[in-house]
Amino acid sequence: MNYRQYRTLEYIEPSLEQAWLEHRKPQLISILKWAAFAAIIVSVLASARDFFLQWDGWLHPLAFRWLIIIPLVCTPAILTNTTRGIQRVHDIMFVFIGGVWLALMLIFRFSPALDPVLKVNTALLFVPVQAIVIALFPMGLRRIILLAMIGIAMFALVIINVPMALLHRMMSFHAVIGTSIVLIIASGLLEYQSRANWLTTRMLNEEQYKSRKLLLSILPDNIADRLIAGESPIADHVDEAIVLFADIVGFTAMSTKFPPEVIVRRLNIIFSEFDDLAKQHGFTKIKTIGDAYMAVSGLPWSMPGDQISAAVRFGQDILDTIHHHEGVAIRVGIHAGPAVAGVIGKDKFIYDIWGETVNLASRMESTGEPGRIQVSSFIEQMSDPSIQFTKRSSVAIKGMGTRDTYWVCDTTTHST
Numbered sequence: 001m002n003y004r005q006y007r008t009l010e011y012i013e014p015s016l017e018q019a020w021l022e023h024r025k026p027q028l029i030s031i032l033k034w035a036a037f038a039a040i041i042v043s044v045l046a047s048a049r050d051f052f053l054q055w056d057g058w059l060h061p062l063a064f065r066w067l068i069i070i071p072l073v074c075t076p077a078i079l080t081n082t083t084r085g086i087q088r089v090h091d092i093m094f095v096f097i098g099g100v101w102l103a104l105m106l107i108f109r110f111s112p113a114l115d116p117v118l119k120v121n122t123a124l125l126f127v128p129v130q131a132i133v134i135a136l137f138p139m140g141l142r143r144i145i146l147l148a149m150i151g152i153a154m155f156a157l158v159i160i161n162v163p164m165a166l167l168h169r170m171m172s173f174h175a176v177i178g179t180s181i182v183l184i185i186a187s188g189l190l191e192y193q194s195r196a197n198w199l200t201t202r203m204l205n206e207e208q209y210k211s212r213k214l215l216l217s218i219l220p221d222n223i224a225d226r227l228i229a230g231e232s233p234i235a236d237h238v239d240e241a242i243v244l245f246a247d248i249v250g251f252t253a254m255s256t257k258f259p260p261e262v263i264v265r266r267l268n269i270i271f272s273e274f275d276d277l278a279k280q281h282g283f284t285k286i287k288t289i290g291d292a293y294m295a296v297s298g299l300p301w302s303m304p305g306d307q308i309s310a311a312v313r314f315g316q317d318i319l320d321t322i323h324h325h326e327g328v329a330i331r332v333g334i335h336a337g338p339a340v341a342g343v344i345g346k347d348k349f350i351y352d353i354w355g356e357t358v359n360l361a362s363r364m365e366s367t368g369e370p371g372r373i374q375v376s377s378f379i380e381q382m383s384d385p386s387i388q389f390t391k392r393s394s395v396a397i398k399g400m401g402t403r404d405t406y407w408v409c410d411t412t413t414h415s416t
Contacts, residue, residue, distance in 0.1 A: 308336055
């Protein structure tokens, strides 16, 4: 369980131990504040009762409540509102409980008005009180042991001068010691189990975070969340998917001239720049196919607005980016229309999109020319009027017949 030693149950890693303490602090602070609130209410009610009855010696318990008990109970609650107090909340809890217990024992020890039998019976309340402390006040095993030793010492101080048979005195003392040992063992087991449960939960959350982070690196955020939620199969109909393909011209020949690490590094730089542009224009990267890049907009989570015009400007920015890479040219093709999208694969998930729209966008790229953006007639008709196009002669598209296509003019402004 990554513990340092059984007598402290602390974690080996300091950061892990600190995280555990931070996890426990809200519970301790809540207990301190509720204890202060309850003590004030009880003291007010008891003081009001004593004031109206005014029995002999009623001022002594009144002074004891407001000069000793209330300060002991309220001071820790006040201290936890400070930064330093929160950092030392476990020590404050220990001082608070030990102080209250010590005050009670001293008042019973030195109060001559109390019956000796009442003193012993009250002192024996140490056992259930200690059990409650262990159950409700998680202070750590070492503090619990020290608190038990203080309680045993106070109990001995109370009964030492009480006139009672030696046998009864010894039996009471041994009962308290034995019960304290049992409670300390129980405290250790509770602490161990609490730490084990917390650590297991923490490790599970970390693994879930890593899994989600891994999914987000290969899938869109929306799809990753649906997959984690258990949705299967994931399939979407997209009424108007805007599909962009960009392909590096002559990359195959280029790859034979340079070492693999140079090729991969250069391709990674280029496609990483495309990723940034895709986010800027509201597109979702679908995949890279060798030296080709595919991105889509119009998906359920895409940004609202004129995404067709954004696609054209995205393509223009791709051309501008490629100009900074010497010896590299690129073709861009764009088309929009209905499509089907979903997650495929069993071991290696991928969010893909299919349909005639995707095929035609791919053909717009493959039949295009280096350094130019070729679009379908639908893109030309639906784009912002500020974007200028030049009609190209009809192009024969494999499996689709002859289609009218358009070039995006180089003079078009790229503003979004």
